[in-house]
Each structure stands twice: as structure tokens, then as C-alpha cells.
Amino acid sequence: MSVDMYRITEQPYYRPVGDEVALYEAAYRHRIPVMLKGPTGSGKTRFVEYMAWRLARPLITVAAHEDMTAADLAGRFLLEPGRTVWHDGPVTLAVRHGAICYLDEIVEARQDTTVVIHPLTDARRMLPLEKRNEILAAHPDFQLVISYNPGYQSAVKDLKESTKQRFVAIDFVYPPPAIEQEIVMRESGVDASDARLLVEIATRSRNLRGQGLDEGASTRMLVHAGRLLVAGVRPAAAVDAAIVLPMTDDAEMRAALRDAIAACL
Ligand SMILES: Nc1ncnc2c1ncn2[C@@H]1O[C@H](COP(=O)(O)OP(=O)(O)OP(=O)(O)O)[C@@H](O)[C@H]1O
Numbered sequence: 583m584s585v586d587m588y589r590i591t592e593q594p595y596y597r598p599v600g601d602e603v604a605l606y607e608a609a610y611r612h613r614i615p616v617m618l619k620g621p622t623g624s625g626k627t628r629f630v631e632y633m634a635w636r637l638a639r640p641l642i643t644v645a646a647h648e649d650m651t652a653a654d655l656a657g658r659f660l661l662e663p664g665r666t667v668w669h670d671g672p673v674t675l676a677v678r679h680g681a682i683c684y685l686d687e688i689v690e691a692r693q694d695t696t697v698v699i700h701p702l703t704d705a706r707r708m709l710p711l712e713k714r715n716e717i718l719a720a721h722p723d724f725q726l727v728i729s730y731n732p733g734y735q736s737a738v739k740d741l742k743e744s745t746k747q748r749f750v751a752i753d754f755v756y757p758p759p760a761i762e763q764e765i766v767m768r769e770s771g772v773d774a775s776d777a778r779l780l781v782e783i784a785t786r787s788r789n790l791r792g793q794g795l796d797e798g799a800s801t802r803m804l805v806h807a808g809r810l811l812v813a814g815v816r817p818a819a820a821v822d823a824a825i826v827l828p829m830t831d832d833a834e835m836r837a838a839l840r841d842a843i844a845a846c847l
């Protein structure tokens with residue numbers, strides 16, 4: 583199977599916030615696995631897409647989940663008329679063809695699944711395919727990237743120490759206002775004054791963190807609100823639909839959020 587369908591042909595828009603591009607390039611040069619940490623909607627996925635484009639590597643993304651097994655990552659034999667045929671899983675495909683493999687929300691996977699990546703992410707750089715009695719050496723261009731949302735998971739849903747310590751980490755935070763405005767303008771098409779307003783709303787919601795909200799409004803939410811504005815939705819309705827309602831079901835919390843936001847509108 584070819585990995586051409588995983589190539590990113592057009593430059594994704596990514597606005598750097600710090601030295602993350604240089605850091606990633608340095609890690610990639612040495613094929614060190616990278617861990618992207620940060621809240622939802624802070625640009626982790628967009629960043630990987632951008633780096634894969636920049637480094638001209640195919641990008642194979644896997645959304646990790648609780649029921650994911652080692653075979654879902656490595657591959658399995660499937661029954662076809664008259665024979666069984668081996669199908670590479672996404673990690674095997676990336677290892678074989680030298681892609682960047684992005685395991686999104688890695689903590690969702692069970693720890694016995696996660697250890698599959700251990701021999702790949704140390705000096706061995708190999709993937710044992712037990713079912714095939716084969717040990718696959720990683721293509722020289724292969725690299726593993728995982729994302730990790732430090733806020734939400736409980737202690738039970740943490741990564742093993744032996745997994746964590748294989749990665750260099752890049753921390754994602756919501757960007758400083760001027761940069762976030764630039765992103766919201768570019769991604770949604772709102773003008774500078776609307777972008778400034780949306781970022782101000784985000785700042786206020788982020789100040790309510792820990793007072794009933796786990797997270798403030800993400801950059802993603804601001805982009806959504808901006809798109810509604812551009813489509814002609816009234817500001818109060820757009821902000822409610824894109825920010826307040828998705829964030830909380832709690833009536834008091836919604837009221838508190840609307841209060842905090844009202845001053846901006
Ligand atoms: N630095 C950035 N440059 C360009 N766009 C950005 C940036 N940060 C956030 N965005 C915008 O925010 C949206 C959400 O970002 P992204 O999907 O990368 O978040 P994420 O960190 O992967 O979130 P999750 O943890 O929920 O998967 C993007 O689609 C993009 O519109």
C-alpha cells in the first residue's frame with residue numbers, strides 16, 4: 583500500500599507562538615519522539631500537520647480510544663476468500679514507509695496497548711509484529727508524535743513513567759492576545775475589531791477556570807464564533823452558540839459566563 587494519500591500537499595496555516603517549530607525540527611533531526619501537551623483547541627493537530635508538510639513527510643494520524651488494541655495499531659490477518667491476508671495497521675504503515683505517526687489523545691488507550699510503541703521509541707527503533715513472526719526495523723524517516731491533554735485525565739489515566747520518559751515535550755498554551763487575534767482573523771474571516779472582542783471574551787472565560795469551568799474557551803471556539811459572525815449571526819447569539827452553550831450545562835455557570843462576556847459585547 584502506498585502512503586501517498588497521507589501526504590500534505592498544501593501548506594497548512596500554522597502561526598507559531600514560540601520556538602516550537604525549531605524545537606520540533608531539532609527533535610526530528612534526531613528522530614526523537616515528540617509529545618505535544620496542551621488544552622483542547624490550542625493548535626496541536628494543526629502544528630503536526632504543518633510540521634509534516636514542512637518536513638515533507640506523510641502524516642498518519644490515529645485517534646486513540648479505550649478499546650484500542652495492539653492489533654489496531656500494528657495490524658492483523660484478515661480472512662479473504664480462500665486465504666488470510668495481512669493488513670498493516672496505521673503504526674506499521676508509518677514505520678514501513680517513513681511517515682510521521684501521530685497518536686492523538688494517547689492517554690485514552692490502555693497501558694498494555696501503549697507499550698507497543700516502546701521498542702519503537704527507544705534506540706531500537708523497531709516494531710515487533712508477533713502475529714507475523716517478524717521484527718520490522720523503522721524506516722529512517724519514521725517518527726512518532728503523541729498528544730496529551732494534561733488537564734483532564736485522572737491519575738488512573740496517566741501514561742506510564744516508562745512511556746512518558748521516551749519523549750521530548752512541547753507545551754501548547756493559548757497564544758498571547760495579539761497572536762490569537764491574528765489566528766482568529768485568518769481562520770474565520772472576521773475583522774480586527776471582532777477578533778479583538780472574541781479574544782477578550784476568551785480571556786474572561788479563561789479567568790473562570792477552576793471556578794466551575796475546567797477550561798476556558800479555546801482558540802477553536804473563537805474561530806467557530808467568528809465564522810458565525812461572518813455568516814451574519816448576531817454577536818450575542820454567535821457567542822452563546824459557539825462558546826457558552828458547548829462549554830457548560832450548568833445554569834449558574836452559564837449565567838456567570840454570560841455576565842463575564844456581556845461587558846465585551
Ligand atoms: N497556532 C495556530 N495557528 C493556526 N491555527 C490555530 C493555531 N492554534 C489554534 N488554531 C486554530 O484552532 C483550531 C483548533 O486547533 P487544533 O485542532 O490544532 O487543536 P488541538 O490542540 O489539536 O485540540 P484537541 O486537543 O481538541 O485535539 C484549528 O483548526 C485552527 O483553526
Ligand SMILES: [Mg+2]
Pocket residue numbers: 626627628686
Ligand atoms: Mg487535535
